[in-house]
Amino acid sequence: MGTTPDRPFAGEALGAFVAASRWAEIGPALRHEAGRSLLNFFGCALGAAGDPAVETAARVMAPFSGPERATVIGRAERLDAMGASFVNTIAANLLDYDDTHLETVIHPTAPVASPLLALAEIRGLTGAEVLHAFILGAEVECRIGAAVSPGHYDRGWHITSTAGVFGAAAGCARLLGLDARQCWHALGIAASQSAGLVENLPSAAKNVGMGNAARNGLLAALMAQAGYTAAPAAIEGPLGWARAMGDAPDLGRITAGLGQEWEFARNTYKPYPAGIVFHAAIDACLELRQRVAPDDIASVLVEGDQLLLDRGDRLVASARDCRVSIHHSAAVALLRGSAGVADFSEGALHDPGIAALRGRVKAGLDAGLPRGAARVTLHDRRGRAFSALVMDARGSAARPLTDEELEAKFRENASIGGRESDAGPLIQRIWRIGDAADPAALLRSLGAA
Template structure:
């Protein structure tokens, strides 16, 4: 009998996993991920992009069955999953698996919430399915990184579709063969391009990953099949979408070493690779004599991904979230980097624009992913340098539970539901004990 393919191995992993075997620390990390995820979605509840997404999907929706966070609205499961995924990912404030730069929760969690609400499933079932789906997404991402992203594929959207399919397969109780089929079907759905990152078109890919996960699992449940080697076959997804894949990255240590347990949460609403830039500039700002008017030039050094993502001309407010120059300017000028610092008024701020113009980005291949070195040349001839290897919020210096709660409350206030934040937080921490999602969804509606 031939060895199982990666797709088949993942299907067995998803179907065979038992909640009681999941370490307590990993269960808690799942709740941290969902706390961060829901807060990010609530924070964009008033954003025109989210309102438009809800309007369009409402026009396509079947019978309402699942809650759209912060909108006072229910859609069918696929519509709610789409809108909630868009909302969570919109501000680049969501979670990140740094090795792949996948944001696991945005594509994986919304379809699980929608299906569980529709079918009356427990909070523990959602947490378990999220861990499994997130693990599948991150492991497939590991197998195709960094070439996949470098070729222009938006890895959250592409690998997120696999994770969403796997999580939904688990939630629907599919057996190992069916779960493998769901993952294989997702290989024909996984899409999204990096070129669209500064536009709302990026979020279409994330939203589609969420709803396509439901579609893949439902088709698999009805007997649809995919190729056994849909991922790694000679004409499979991995070869079509990148360089030669490292299949061992998918299967080695599966169920023992958890990639989703390495998930991280952002203190700033910008791409994760810019956080070290912000932290370095915040540190430099406190040094004697480093006043904004004294700064003649700013040089930011980082790895190839930092430059590819952020060495860009800022033309619109979405560019601000993926800009080395704006990240540095915020740290040096404002001494902060909150949600409002990446909105339209910041784009028009003349002082920020002038500081952005003084910033130059350079490649330093010796710096690891997520790190940055910032060098200031001052009017008096001095040079000041700060290097940040592990920025705040990274795996090495994670946000605490209390910091995640503060971030949640801030986002809830932005979305207009500050008065419910305490109860929402309490319900998320208690999700593993909830017999269904009724109370949580009532609070989020």
């Protein structure tokens, strides 16, 4: 294998980056961002640990699990590394509450962190090794995603699943100590295991794609370690991953500034357990609730770009629909003045007041609004109009959640998972995971007795 006349193959460049990176070169800000991501990840997984979808995933995987055992977050089961990776990724993403790289709409942490944590627990690796591999894997995931955005997602590929497998492969390759050539092969093998559909977003099938990204990335790294090889241009070749699943990739987004400019540094965190495109609408509705009493609302118009309508202008028939619904997001924010986990549950779905207000919400296109923005206009029963425009949602890069807000979110999720009493000590241990000689003790403490 070699290079093209003007640049290395995409996998070659990424493989060299992953293998050559040194922990001492990772700055404090990036290390801290990784800690924020893991705190958010663990909280989201704890909050969903009792969900029937997680229960089912754990039950299905258990008979096929090998002898080595890793923690399933918030649960008593212990599975092998692939099984734990699969289930923990599903749990962390299930509530639509995990982190987001806004440009690509990738949720970076769940598919990358899960297999790394499982490997660390089984093989006795250090916290610094895990944090370093996580940062590298998330960076690879976001760069590959950026190279095929937005056409890849627009074609119906669920980009967190499809790009997540590359992040998992890269992170696991680093944690396993693969050299640059083996890392390159791991990414090429991962290219043949990439899948996930946007059509499945309102169903648990979406989360199967997420879980597969984690365990397939681990499998790709293990196969490369054992000597399996892949085509040099498996990512960007004429019949490679990117062209098969979208447009010709922008290779500059994959390779430019590797190790100097970090896509992962642009990670953001959700204040609401719903699709990221609905957050500006929720913010606008919470603002309008201060001006109009819910009983006085006659009609609601939520306007945004085409993506907002494509993702959220839908009938609501299940709790999963609620998390990807313009109508439900607006209704709960206006009626309850909140948009937490309980507001997107089965109880909220069947709440008569929310259902009635959902029916008075309409969605409209405003092509002049940028992606992520929303305008909400209310008419009260006297015919008066009230409007709120939110250009940058809470939790976005322009209005990021603070560490304290992430800790409060962790406490909320830990309480849902029955871990409210030890949330404080867990938060402190997660913040210090990079200093842990044996993070396995923390991971085991996150399981259920």
